[in-house]
Amino acid sequence: MFRRYWSFFRRKQNREILSWLGGGVxxxxxxxxxxxxxxxxxxxxxxxxxxxxxxxxxAGGVAVGRDNSGTIxxxxxxxxPAE
Numbered sequence: 001m002f003r004r005y006w007s008f009f010r011r012k013q014n015r016e017i018l019s020w021l022g023g024g025v026x027x028x029x030x031x032x033x034x035x036x037x038x039x040x041x042x043x044x045x046x047x048x049x050x051x052x053x054x055x056x057x058x059a060g061g062v063a064v065g066r067d068n069s070g071t072i073x074x075x076x077x078x079x080x081p082a083e
Contacts (some may be wrong), residue, residue, distance in 0.1 A: 008014055 009018075
């Protein structure tokens with residue numbers, strides 16, 4: 001069974017045709033993705049801005065908001081006030 005496939009792929013003309021078809025599939029998939037993202041954006045233009053949320057952690061815990069893109073600093077909890 002594999003001999004049929006191997007003999008098909010051994011011919012240079014068949015490999016060239018398959019490479020053109022594969023490249024065409026990749027270009028078509030990329031174009032389709034661009035079209036879908038252009039027709040269906042994440043949010044409508046002029047719509048409300050995404051809300052900003054704040055996450056808090058107490059007693060030495062760690063909390064990160066959903067869309068955090070900044071620096072995250074983890075440090076030990078503050079020492080209790082001296083009496």
